[in-house]
Amino acid sequence: DAMVIQNPRYQVTQFGKPVTLSCSQTLNHNVMYWYQQKSSQAPKLLFHYYDKDFNNEADTPDNFQSRRPNTSFCFLDIRSPGLGDAAMYLCATGGPPSDEKLFFGSGTQLSVL
């Protein structure tokens, strides 16, 4: 059974049109992460939540925002997608910092036309 679920699996948006990607988890983990993975590149951390505390990576563009209304759900909002934002977006969850591993969703492949 999937424990980290990302919807939709594929998302197409237009240049400049806001888009929201969603992630849900059944693990009751404290921490949720959003990674961006461009074609043939390593995943890059955008930000993460520890409970309700939001932690932004220093080089994450302002165009990217996130919301976590409750433990189970986390959203990635791209306010004005550019062509360079086309990528796979991976959500992951983790327990306390002492926990050993992350659980990844299957990702949302975002295309920008």
Add this chain to the structure above:
Amino acid sequence: AQSVTQPDIHITVSEGASLELRCNYSYGATPYLFWYVQSPGQGLQLLLKYFSGDTLVQGIKGFEAEFKRSQSSFNLRKPSVHWSDAAEYFCAVRPNNNAGNMLTFGGGTRLMVKP
């Protein structure tokens, strides 16, 4: 800041041949080390991890990895590759403290398997 290097961007091996994927890290102290596999269009699946203890760790799908402190390496190996092993492999590290469990990934190695 920690960094992870996977020197080989692409590797092609014949089915049944042995495999070694290289990973080197740069970090002030020994971090926690991971190998993940990603099939095309899919998320990341954990193959194995090293935290402490025995430097040779066994993972799923017949993979193993050896931590070598003197070389700051954590190379992934498999004695006999199957066609289904064709995928992208990522080495990753995280701090070995309670500061958080976010990962830093290497650039990945794409494995292709010849029949």
